[in-house]
Amino acid sequence: MSGPDRASDATSAPPPPLLPEYLLRTYRWAYLSRRTLPWLDRDLVVSAILWGNAGRLMRAACAEFAVGSKVLQAACVYGRFSPMLAARIGPQGRLDVADVSRLQLENARRKLASFAHTHVLHADLAHPLAERYDGVCAFFLLHEVPTHQRRLIVDNLLAAVAPGGKAVFVDYHRPARxxxxxxxxxxxxxWLEPYAPSLLETPIESLSARAGEFEWRRITLFGGLYQHVVAVRCR
Structure with missing residues (x-):
């Protein structure tokens, strides 16, 4: 089957994941509302939220993945990140975009309609993934989940990286004084990101017992406000 969303309709398929309580409580306005979605998904808004750094951060993340790679994007992203990543890996590769929100997947499907090598997956990333990938990418996801779920997500994403593959995490970091x-x-x-402070000074590699299977590198950008972390699986 071609085009986004090749989910199987087999009767043996597991039931769809439920929306997490923290998402319903904290981010309903941002990710579960059809009213706000068209506004938040505008490139100008995404750029403003990231203080003009959106394009720079997106390009750097996409550049980590080789043409022809099989890549998992962990959670939908507002703006043009998904089309950029799909274009980067090209039709020789495959991009899976996984999210627990059907509304977000519907929006991702629309944006990726012209990329036949993309799939959208209804999944809760706090649960183990069924496949392995050449690369996984979490772009501004980790600051939006509570500490316990964050640890589960990082562990599951690292587990999904094939030998020699990489995980890329782009997120907030503690800015310089x-x-x-x-x-x-x-x-x-x-007021808007209550789970973010617990991430700012927590090394991402400390969130999973699998961290020792990877070689880690991190750079910070824009006065330390953002971090770009890459973990390459060495065993």
Whole structure:
């Protein structure tokens, strides 16, 4: 079957995952509302949220994956990230986009309609994945989940990386003390991103017992506000 969303209709398929309580409680307005989705999915809005760094961060993440790779995008992303990643790996590869929200998958399916090598998967990433990939990418996902679920997600994503493959995590990080946006981001995290503070100074490699199977590298950008972390599976 070609085109996005090749999910099987077999009667033996497991039941669809339920929406997590934290998503319903904290992010209903952002990811479960048909009213706000068209606004939040605009490139200008995504760029503003990331202080003009969206394109830079997206390009750097996509560049980590080789043409022809089989890649999992962990959770849908507003803006043009999914089409960029699909274009990067090309028709010789395969892009799976997994999310627990049907609304987000519907939106991703629309954006990826012209890419026949893409699939959307209704899945809760806090549960183990059935396949292995050349690469997995979590783009601004981890700061939006509570600590316990975050550990499960990182562990499951690392488990899904094939030998020699890589996991890429792009997310928030603790900005430098001199950063002019530090007080602004403190308020943003306090009022809109309540799970983010627990990630800012927590090394992502500390979130999974599988970390020793990978070689890790991290860079920070924009005065430390963002981090780009790559884990390459060595065994």
């Amino acid at each position: 001199w950063h002019p946006l530090r007080p602004v981001m403190h308020l943003v995290f306090r």
